[in-house]
Amino acid sequence: MFRFDLQHESNGARRGVFRTPRGDVQTPGFMPVGTVGTVKGLTIDQVAATGADMILGNTYHLRLRPGHETVARLGGLHKMCGWDGPILTDSGGFQVFSLGALNKVTEQAATFRSHLDGSKIELTPEHSIEIQQALGSDVAMVLDHVIALPAEQAVVEDALARSIRWAKRCRDAADRPEQALFAIVQGGLDPELRRQCATELATMPFEGFAVGGLSVGEAPEEMYATTAVTTVHLPVDKPRYLMGVGTPRDLLENIARGIDLFDCVMPTRNGRNALAFTDDGPIKLRNAVHREDTRPIMEDCPCLACRHSRGYLRHLFNANEMLGPILLSHHNLTYYGNLMRQTRQAIEEDRFHAFAAGKLRGWGYEPMDAVA
Structure with a gap:
């Protein structure tokens, strides 16, 4: 009733599907x-x-x-x-x-x-x-x-x-x-x-x-x-x-x-504490620099939070409105979901290492060493 289909490997990374009676789980996931x-x-x-x-x-x-x-x-x-x-x-x-x-x-x-x-x-x-x-x-x-x-x-x-x-x-x-x-x-x-x-x-x-x-x-x-x-x-x-x-x-x-x-729990726990994950590293939305920022957390992000400005999201947290943690939790889980989707595509196209190196640089880390 359960099966794992390994579809492709790239630089040690595996693209697969875990098949269950209630539906398929795309991996990495x-x-x-x-x-x-x-x-x-x-x-x-x-x-x-x-x-x-x-x-x-x-x-x-x-x-x-x-x-x-x-x-x-x-x-x-x-x-x-x-x-x-x-x-x-x-x-x-x-x-x-x-x-x-x-x-x-x-x-x-x-x-x-x-x-x-x-x-x-x-x-x-x-x-x-x-x-x-x-x-x-x-x-x-x-x-x-x-x-x-x-x-x-x-x-x-x-x-x-x-x-x-x-x-x-x-x-x-x-x-x-x-x-x-x-x-x-x-x-x-x-x-x-x-x-x-x-x-x-x-x-x-x-x-x-x-x-x-x-x-x-x-x-x-x-x-x-x-x-x-x-x-x-x-x-x-x-x-x-x-x-x-x-x-x-x-x-x-x-x-x-x-x-x-x-x-x-990191995406939702950080979301409840006004920290948003992005390709440029985490953003702390309580910081005063976002007070009048009209930009979304990330352009082209489909989450609920990114329909609003950073300034509005900061206001929600400073006013202790429950909507702030809800929106940031949705953003962070969407970010993780998109990261996994992009990773799967990179593995399929045999460019995982270059993809990962680019992400790591954006987050402020050195690119990973090649893994045998």
Whole structure:
């Protein structure tokens, strides 16, 4: 029911289509984050207008509210939020990491306190799959053990081994053929551990593979190097997903290293804080220089924000009007969607490296080195 068609490669970048029962996902692609069943501030039609094929929901947050049983009774996550395309659900592993002061990880489960009311929650691999099946997502993620970086070697090895064991438990618990299951490669910044984890997971029947445990404190260059040493050990005929990443630069650098899918809260979170992504780098719309600026954020951008002037958008934020964050969120997701569309075309036309170099220069970075 799921298939990845690799259509073309250019300078290490892959152009493909991830085919699902609910529709095709063009890759490279970016998934807007709808943590609790909504991409913050936007209607589902507005999200679709940004060019997104697939969105993301979160097991931990939806388990807390409204509860996965409630979501199931409302017809599943698709019907509840009105999105008829594919949905991927994160397993809750990152939330276990981010709530480090409130959690305890054992071989059996991650036990932690709700950030809402302090109630005790036990998240086993089996329960994570149970929740995701109740939500009805098209792609479920295995539960993994995420740690902060840098970390001691013994800590990284322990989390890696547990992540592999938990992946097997998730695979054994999953029994819905209409829901794909993606494994997650861990191993910190150690190339050998990444190879070990990727190689072992690749022997198991997963429909896709994620590179996890990055964007958790390491430098961007360390992330890129780790992605490169990981993807070479993953099956070429399965989609590769880099979790929780990132900036426009991060997307292009990791596409060059063989990544197909991304998600991140950065476009909407920055949009809510008056920062707009552009080809010339980010624009901070609260700055006084935009007070009487009649230009849009970007010429020829089809988003809702770019129908208005920078001066008007600045006014909305300074007046604490909710429309400001809505418009900027729509712009940033549209920018990411257009960046992915342009990237796919560049790969098809064997000019990805030149395309990426031009974008990086516009954002103020040195062009990337050629990636073998």
